[in-house]
Amino acid sequence: MPRGQLSAAAPGARVPAAEVIAADDLVVARLLPVLDAHGVGLDVFRALRRLSDAAEGLTVGELGRLISATPPATTRVVDRLVTEGLAFRRADATDRRRVLVVASDAGRDLWRTLVAALDA
Template identity: 45%
Template sequence: MQAGRALRRRWWTALEEWDVSPHQARALRTVCVQGEARLSEIAAKLRIAPRSATEVVDSLEQRGLVERRPDPADRRAVLVVATDAGRETYAVTDHARHAAAAEFFGRLSDPEREQLATLLHRLLD
């Protein structure tokens, strides 16, 4: 758990440059990877209450990173879609996340990283 927290702290620090919170970055990633997402899907991915997801999306929308559109399949629902600025922000923050992980795990040799991955996969299976 300490290793996970240390890795998250590195990611949070990397996100500060773009003034994006971890929840905002994860919501933006969800929208960019899926192409569009309902608020309920974002809440589920972030493991937060739908009301909290609304607040995260509101903050992203105020910054021009996402926009809401009506869902053509359900007129009661709204889809969240990334703007061009949102996709650019996702690209740089995702790169920062990968760089933070590479730096963190870079202290291990290639065989050690492989062994760690094998052990963690075994625990998750």
């Protein structure tokens, strides 16, 4: 497989160690400098990615599972997103006991900016 090109694997599928290491190298070489330039941490990037895909929002638990974070770490990320105006919390329209986290317009704009910078 050419350097810098990774195969797509289904979640839970076996991936050769060389591909995992190559993916880590790619994150360090390509993703982290873009995030640093925009003042965004990897945890915020991962959360914005998932929230941008979820128009109706996600519960904190759902988001945590998707970003592989513990409940306390997920709460800290959500608090940071809300404080920075990148997301907001709202009650679920069908079950008011559930609280959803939704990307704000600013959060979606930042996500698009990050993707564009990675594509550049």
